[in-house]
Amino acid sequence: MAEQLYWHDIEDTLGNWSGLGVEVEPGATDKPPLYLRTGANARIRLMHHDTPLFWATLARDYGGVWLVRNPLADGAECRLLAPIDSPTVEQHAALAPEQRIKAWSRYFVSRLSESARHFLTPGYWLAQGLLPESPSTARGLDNWRFNSRDDALTHLPNWRLYGEDFLDNLQPQTLEWIDWWHGGGKLIGLHRVDPEAGRLKWWRKKAREGSLPPVLLWYVGGLASYVVIDGHYRLQAALAENLAPSFIVLSATRVRDFAPSLEHQQRVMDSLRKRGDSVSRNPALSTENLNRVLIQAFDDRPHYHSATQAWASHETEAQWCDEVRQCLSGQGLADEVEAVIARRG
Incomplete structure (x- = not known):
């Protein structure tokens, strides 16, 4: 049985929409289809059911994170949502620009809640828009800048993203270094994008028409990065057309009451x-x-703080290291193994 959820719009003091708050009641205890598994010595796996999509570990100086993709998982797409159909795209495209992110946020949250094992775990979640700045969006990927609504009067997380931090989904690298000292977190895709796919061509057409739906992201605190959970081909369509996309960021959140002095x-x-x-x-x-x-x-009013949920791993650290060593060695990256396992930045 799916968990019950309730949502409410979060507005600033002027009545402007700032985000969607989602309360998910405790229900079934099964893990969601996509979840983090963490272990001793800062060892992390992102799991799709029982398959690791990637392994990660923090550098000892907290200067960044090593990310190791699992090439064996590349053939099986992690699909949490059914494809968006054309009538839904046109319905949202007819809305005023300031209403689209609000409507798409409700759409994604509603669809994510329909499965008996849905992605939104019990607790409180936020869905916030992450929109391109103007006019930098016209000057190419490296100049793209994205911001959430900067509103101190709603106490929501303030998200930032830069085009230079988009990881390549056409030719994803097995080993990535996410440098927190220079550039911050990354935008991480979960599978390879086929440049000849028919749906990419269709999304490129929608991008040119100005009706491209937002890309759905999950903020993962342990990586200080965003993971694409829906919209790999929409993202690639925007890149191919040099038209900056919009995003919706989902974040598990702790709500803390605040008493003024x-x-x-x-x-x-x-x-x-x-x-x-x-x-x-x-x-x-x-x-x-x-x-x-x-x-x-x-x-x-309460303050909202991102707090990504994870499950403790029953495997030993040695098993994590063996998996990473086997993956990197199999991809011709044996020389990098020790830096990753030793957590050297």
Whole structure:
């Protein structure tokens, strides 16, 4: 039986949509089809059912993460959602631009919840838009910049992504170094994209028409990176057409209540009283600015913090090391094995 979930729109103080909050009630105890398995000494696997899609481990200096793809898993696509049909694409394309991310967020969350073993584990989740900045989107992949809605008044995670951090899905590398000191996290695909596939050609047409659906991402805290869980071909279509896509980021989240400081509130009120009629003499003290100061001082809405869920591994660390050694050696990368296993950046 699938878990019950409830969603609600999260808006800022001006009524602008900032994200979709999703509460998933405890239900079946089975693992989802896609999940993280973690072990001793910072050893990580991303599992699709019983098959590792990749292995990962943090460098000892926390400067980044080694990512080792499993080439044996490349033939089996990790499909969590049914393909998006043409009527659904056209229905969303007819919406005003500011409504599309909101509508697509509801679409993806609804579809993810339909399976008896769905991806959204019990707890609280957020779905947020990650949209291209303008005008950098027109200058090629290395100049692409993407941001979530930057709104301090909703206390949501603030996501960033750069085109230079997209990993190649046409010719994915077995071994990747995710450098946290220079560039931050990466955009990680889970399978190879066929450049001759008919659906890629269809999505390229939709990209040119301006109706390309967002690419669905999962933020994985242990990697400080985004994993594509739906939309590999949509992403590739956007790259082929040099048209920056939009994204929706799913993140497992902890919600923490927040109580404003009474002393701070009193200091703010005393300061505003002393200013008296200075609003008319100082343009910086407009009514809008005063309202923002008061809202921030008395805002008691909860804070949201990303917290990726993982399952403890029963395998020994030696087994993880053997799997990585066998994978890298089989791909002609035996010289890199020791750096990965020793967690050297």
